[in-house]
Amino acid sequence: MDANTAEQIVLRAVQSVFDQIGEPLPENLSAESVLVGPDAIIDSLGVVSLIVEIEQIVEAEHGVSVILANDKAMSAKNSPFRTVGVLAAHVIATIEEAKAA
């Protein structure tokens, strides 16, 4: 999967989380948008929904069953979910791992 496809998946999932909570999508959503920590655009439960949503999109549209869960999930410094871009890279890496296994 290329970086652009992964980022689009993450952005669609972000959109879906905002739809679920019934709030408008923040402006200037980009690869730099923060998902974890004090500046995050969603709260920690939003992150949970987001990850589940991405796993479902990846499985439904790309036929790969992945677990994005990670022990460092909620660490603002090291989380693989900390921004849209970092999360997209994590999605790619996890898919590669799942395919290699």
Next chain:
Amino acid sequence: MTDAKKVMLITGTRKGIGRYLAEYYINQGYLVEGCSRKECDIDSPFYHHHFVDVADEKGVRTMVADIVKRHGRLDVVLNNAAIASMNHVLLTPAASANRMLEVNVTGTMLVCREAAKVMMRKRWGRIVNFTTIVAPIALAGEAVYAASKSAVVTFTRILAFELGQWGITCNSFGATPIMTDMIRGVPKEKVDEVVNGLAIKRLGTPEDCANVCDFFISPASDNITGQVIYLGGIT
């Protein structure tokens, strides 16, 4: 495909309590999905079996994905599968302790995790995790098994808080001794001693288990979560 019937996953349906519950809930009008490591001979158009070890992360994921593919929903989970190795702690090998924790605790957690991901989409779900009275009565000879089941209770209490916002309730159910293969090897005097310590001095039955599950999974029980109900008067 989406079914009008509710879909229930029961783990450990090959024999014992899980087997009884599978047949009971088929008769109640559920589509029952079951699993065990060995062959299961439940024969019903409303039953589907998965050969899955609940401690196997990949297997559990594949099973839940398959349920979603065929039914488009998962409404109720009864985490019944478990193993017990009754032994004095001084005679318990690490491998047997690890295996009990892996099946009883990690297995329960994995099934809850994958099921909850499906339930949260519909904002409705019922999870019942099986514990035992030997944890609260601190029965000598079952230290590791009881500890694994205490872990299930604590896990379930916290799960209730983590999943409540999606309309998913999570409760634990602890049976008294019931004559299944699990306790067939326990000496009769030991079982009698436990039964004599109960408020209701009789063995438990699979019907007792269905009764408590019925309560927990009822649509009316949407405000009952994080609880544990033991049979026989144990608290």
